Amino acid sequence: MEKLYLLAEADGSTFAISADAIESVVTAGEIVPVPLAASWVAGLTALRSRVITVVDTIASIYQREAEIRDGQSLVVVNVDGNLYGLAVDEVHDVCEYSIELERLGASFDSGWRRVSSGMIEADGAAVIVVDPAILVLPETAIAA
Amino acid sequence: MDELLAEFIAETRESLETIAGEIVAWEANPTDRERLDLVFRFVHTVKGSCGFLDLNRLQRLSHEAESALQELRDGKLEPNPALVSTILAIIDRIGVLVDALESGAAIEESVDEALIAALAINAKGGDEVAAPIQAATPDQRNPARSIRVPVELLDRLMSGVSDLVLARNELSRQLRRVQGDHNVETAFERMSGCVADMRDAITWTRMQRIxxxxxxxxxxxxxxxxxxxxxxxxxxxxxxxxxxxxxxxxxxxxxxxxxxxxxxxxxxxxxxxxxxxxxxxxxxxxxxxxxxxxxxxxxxxxxxxxxxxxxxxxxxxxxxxxxxxxxxxxxxxxxxxxxxxxxxxxxxxxxxxxxxxxxxxxxxxxxxxxxxxxxxxxxxxxxTLVLSVPLTLTIIPALIFGTASGQFAISRAGIEEIVSLNTGSARLESVGGTEIAEVRGRRIPVVRLAAMLGAGASEEADAKHLAILRSSRRERFALVVSDVFDHEELVVKPAAPCIMASGVYAGTALPDNGRPLLLLDIAGLAAAAGLRLSLARQTEGEGEKGERKATAGDALIFEDLDGKRRAVRMGLVERIIDADVSQIAESAGALRLTRDDETVRVVANGTLPDEGIVRILRLNDGSRTLAYAVKPGLVDVIPFPATFEPASAAGPVSGVAVIEGSPVEIVDPHFLFANNGAAAVHKERPRCLVLGGDDLWRHEMLAPLIEAAGYTVSFDESDQEAAVVIDASDASAAGVSDADNVVRLTADPAGENGHVYRYDRTGIFAALDARLKAQG
Structure with a gap:
């Protein structure tokens, strides 16, 4: 099955996000911090009069503190009516790929296993497909 | 033609819905001319449209109902229950037929005939009564709206207008930078106004009266x-x-x-x-x-x-x-x-x-x-069942304030008052490792956002204000705030689950400055801060006793509705609250403020604004409460002026004092209470008339004391009904009479000639008690 994916890179890892969920890609602007939110939530930013929750993608995968650097891009996705900006270092292309695996094997890091919905082969390399809906789950939902 | 038909269906449905309540009211009182006219107009409209659209069955039904209603209007017919029921049944039938028109379902015709026949019989009003026809089940009716607009479209409209607001703000900044010419500014002002109007209009499209x-x-x-x-x-x-x-x-x-x-x-x-x-x-x-x-x-x-x-x-x-x-x-x-x-x-x-x-x-x-x-x-x-649904997605008036952890908003409805820590009317004290705010004698638990939200506590030197928040009917707490920025109407949307999970936020909003803002959930804050309901209750109880003494001798200065600066004794001010003008209405011959299930008499020295917020000073004389409406804005607390020029005649103002170089009128609380709601005297409590003595002393010191002992206090010298009288005019002055229900007070600690020393609390109580008992 062929689908459109956006390839992005953060913290040295390349991963793919299904283009269906993506609304736009913007450059991170001013971010208002949100105390007491999930640790990997960098804060809120405004995109054309809408409020976006900025998520540090890599931090969410490893469940650690968010850290947004200048010049990062936000992949804006809509999950259950809420907009999230997934921070990535670089955005590559949107291409049609076919999905290969349903689940990652046990050899992968548990964080990546949790957020992935499969793998694709892009330009001869295997790339993990990240599911935005899992990336933005509250911490309590992860524990449960 | 199809379009016309669709419009007719939608219109009739909508009218049916709005008229449903009127019909019942009319049924309860068939002589109500206004309601009768409404019902008539509805039927009449339906009939007219049917004629135009060639809908014979509907036209026939509505025509028959119209004729009967016309005769009722003309007084040719007397309304009787059977007739009213039949008319209602016809109106229901109209609804059913309209639904059938839309769905194309076939509907039996015999019911129509039966209805018309029943109407003819019942209209005669004789002994013969046609059996009421079973009203068609209104449940089957689809509560359709005339136009259905997807909420997403409204959202898009709203987001478009919000963008417009942001663009306007940006333009305004640019204009300020270049200091453009006057014409450009005027044009910009006009555009600004239009944008604001449009934003209001669009935000309200999502809102509906309940x-x-x-x-x-x-x-x-x-x-x-x-x-x-x-x-x-x-x-x-x-x-x-x-x-x-x-x-x-x-x-x-x-x-x-x-x-x-x-x-x-x-x-x-x-x-x-x-x-x-x-x-x-x-x-x-x-x-x-x-x-x-x-x-x-x-x-x-x-x-x-x-x-x-x-x-x-x-x-x-x-x-x-x-x-x-x-x-x-x-x-x-x-x-x-x-x-x-x-x-x-x-x-x-x-x-x-x-x-x-x-x-x-x-x-x-x-x-x-x-x-x-x-x-x-x-x-x-x-x-009783109570449904509480959140306000998310609704527009709420909010206060934007700054703390060491950043800017936040709080719903105005949850704010009881904002007190400044600089004027001395409130202070923070540390008790057993926790902080307590003392506000006019009342002790309230303190929440520091910075500590709770994990920001550095060292940044919190700039605590300037306390926002007293009400997290439930009984629970209060004070939030330490460094700056109070702005009041704004915010469109609040739920935040993402990973943010809402913290439990302290009610949602997010985008104010005019374009920076996302978090709205705090007051109840959530209280819970997260671990405040116990019992603590708040207990301290509130304690506080009330100390309240008057702690602040006697202060005056609260405010700007009255008529624009004058006035002052009132702080000891009488129970609370300062902001109320929406819509909460004040004239009922039972006086202005009254209805808020939190209680009604308080309102005193207004001037005209109330048509809309918006007024500040209310809640005055309490110990047994009764008055709401004194003033202009919103700064209030200040100063020591009560030692001297002032008395007013020439008794009235709402007892005199004029000069404070900081400008004249300030002193409100006469005695006059206010005497002239507003004097009927509210408590039944069971014996009344004690207080005469003579220093005004401040008897009002601020003696009265609360006597009230605490279970009496109501009156200062009205002509009061003949009081059970006991306290004469505080000291030994030399002549009392009203030598009646045996008079307790005389003296400033002399020795307390001679049957006088009681005025600071001898138990002595005063005992004397009062004895006088009361002597009367049986």
């Missing part, structure tokens, strides 16, 4: 109570509360279900009610109000209530609860069992409700929109 939810209720109650053979009076309150459209739709089913339950199971049959010594007519009260971040809808019936024991018994029998656990349940918790699936206390299953699917579905529906449902019931007296 009225549209309540409109169907009179009819529902009427039909149900008729089916059940009960008589129920419906009272609806707060129909002007505004709620997000979507919320209203989501509340429709739960509310209908609750009303059905109340009528079916709650309110007893007229015979049972008579036997129980109740009014034969049951009462159902539905009220909506905005409370902080929530809209509360309460449904109260005065029926038989719920028997917790019976409920537990059934729950055990149905296997919903373990018998051992059931024994541990308090009555309150037992009532919660009603929300368990598969439980109904009705003895028999009826057609109306009680099929075992019920309150659990109601609860899950309410919870799905982020609401809560609570139940209270007293056996034999009635049941």
């Amino acid at each position: 009225e549209s939810l309540f409109q169907a209720l009179p009819r529902l109650v009427r039909d149900l109570s008729a089916d059940l053979g009960k008589s129920v009076a419906l009272e609806v309150d707060g129909a002007d509360v505004e709620l997000d459209r979507e919320m209203i739709e989501m509340l429709r089913d739960p509310l209908t279900h609750i009303v059905r339950n109340a009528l079916d199971h709650g309110i007893e049959s007229p015979d049972d009610r008579r036997n129980a010594g109740k009014d034969v007519n049951g009462a159902l009260r539905i009220a909506a109000r905005q409370s902080g971040n929530q809209i509360q809808i309460s449904i109260t019936d005065d029926g038989r209530g719920i028997d917790p024991d019976k409920l537990v018994e059934r729950a055990v029998a149905a296997g919903c609860i373990d018998p051992l656990a059931a024994e541990q349940l308090s009555d309150e918790h037992a009532l919660e069992l009603i929300f368990q699936p598969g439980l109904s206390t009705a003895k028999e299953i009826s057609a109306i409700s009680g099929r075992g699917v019920g309150m659990d579905v109601v609860r899950s529906n309410v919870e799905r929109i982020g609401g809560t449902i609570e139940i209270e019931s007293v056996k034999g007296e009635g049941t």
Whole structure:
């Protein structure tokens, strides 16, 4: 099955996000911090009069503190009516790929296993497909 | 043609919905000319449109109803119940036919004929009465709107306008930079105004008065109570509360279900009610109000209530609860069992409700929109259900303030007052490792956002204000705030789950400056700060006693409604609150403020603004409360001026003092209380008349003392009815009389000649007590 994916890179890892969920890609602007939110939530930013929750993608995968650097891009996705900006270092292309695996094997890091919905082969390399809906789950939902 | 037909269907449906309530009111009082006209106009319009659209059956029905109504209007016919019922049945029939028009379903014609025949018979008004025709079930009718606009479209419109606002703000910044010419500025101002208007208009498109939810209720109650053979009076309150459209739709089913339950199971049959010594007519009260971040809808019936024991018994029998656990349940918790699936206390299953699917579905529906449902019931007296649904997606007036952790917003409805830490009217004290704010003698637990939100505590040197927040009816706490920025109407949307999970936020908003803002959830803050309800209660009780003494001698300066600067004794000011003008209305011959289930007499020295916020000074003389309306804005506390020029005649102003170089009128609280609501004197308490002595002393010192001892205090010298009199005019002055109910006070600690030393608390009490007893 062929689908459109956006390839992005953060913290040295390349991963793919299904283009269906993506609304736009913007450059991170001013971010208002949100105390007491999930640790990997960098804060809120405004995109054309809408409020976006900025998520540090890599931090969410490893469940650690968010850290947004200048010049990062936000992949804006809509999950259950809420907009999230997934921070990535670089955005590559949107291409049609076919999905290969349903689940990652046990050899992968548990964080990546949790957020992935499969793998694709892009330009001869295997790339993990990240599911935005899992990336933005509250911490309590992860524990449960 | 199709378009015209669709419009007719939509229009007729909408009119049917709006008219439903009027019809019931008309039925209750068929001589009500205004309602009769409304019903007539509806039928008339339908008839007119039918003629145009060539809808013969509808036209015939509406024509017959119109003729009968016309004769009623002309007084040629006397309204009788059978006639009214028949007309109502015809109106229902119109609804059914309209639905059939849309769906293309075939509808039996014989009913029409029967209706018309019944109308002819009943219009004669003789002894012969045609059997009332079963009203067509209105349930089948689709509550369709004339135009359905997807909420997403409204959202898009709104987001477009918000963009416009942001663009305007940016333009405004640029214009300021270049200091453009006057014409450009004028044009910009005009555009600004238009944008603001448009934003208002569009934000309100999503909002709907809860009225549209309540409109169907009179009819529902009427039909149900008729089916059940009960008589129920419906009272609806707060129909002007505004709620997000979507919320209203989501509340429709739960509310209908609750009303059905109340009528079916709650309110007893007229015979049972008579036997129980109740009014034969049951009462159902539905009220909506905005409370902080929530809209509360309460449904109260005065029926038989719920028997917790019976409920537990059934729950055990149905296997919903373990018998051992059931024994541990308090009555309150037992009532919660009603929300368990598969439980109904009705003895028999009826057609109306009680099929075992019920309150659990109601609860899950309410919870799905982020609401809560609570139940209270007293056996034999009635049941109250309270639905609280969040205000998210609604527009709420909010206060934006700064703390060391950044800017946040708080719903204005939850703010009791803002006090400055610099003027000395409030201070922070440390007690046993926790902080307590003392505000005019009242002690309130303190929450520091920075500490709670994990920002550095060292940055908190700039605590300037305290926002006193009300997290529930009884619970108060003070939030330390460094800056108070702005009041703004915010469109609040729920934040992402990973943010809402923290429990301290009510949602996000985008204010005019374009920076996302978090709205704090006051109840959530209180919970997160670990405040105990009991603590707040206890300290409030303690505080009240100390209140007067602590602040005697201060004056509160404010700007009155007529623009003058006035001052009032601080000791009399119980609270300063901001109220919406819409909460003040003239009733029973005086202005009254209705707020939090109580009504307070309002004194206004000038005209109230048509809309917006007024600041209310709650004055309390110990037994009664007055609301003194002033302009919103700064109030200041200064030591009470030692000297002032007395007024030439008694009036609301007792004199003029010069404060900081400008004249300030001193409000005469005695005059205010004497002239407003003097009827509110407590029944059981004996009245004590206080005469003579220093005004400040007797008002601020003596009066509270006597009140605390269980008397009401009067300062009215002509008062002949007082049970006891205190003459505080000291030894030399002549008293009113030598009547044996007079206690004389003296400033001399020795207390000679039967006088009591004025600081001898027990002496005064004993003397008063003795005088009271001597009278029997």
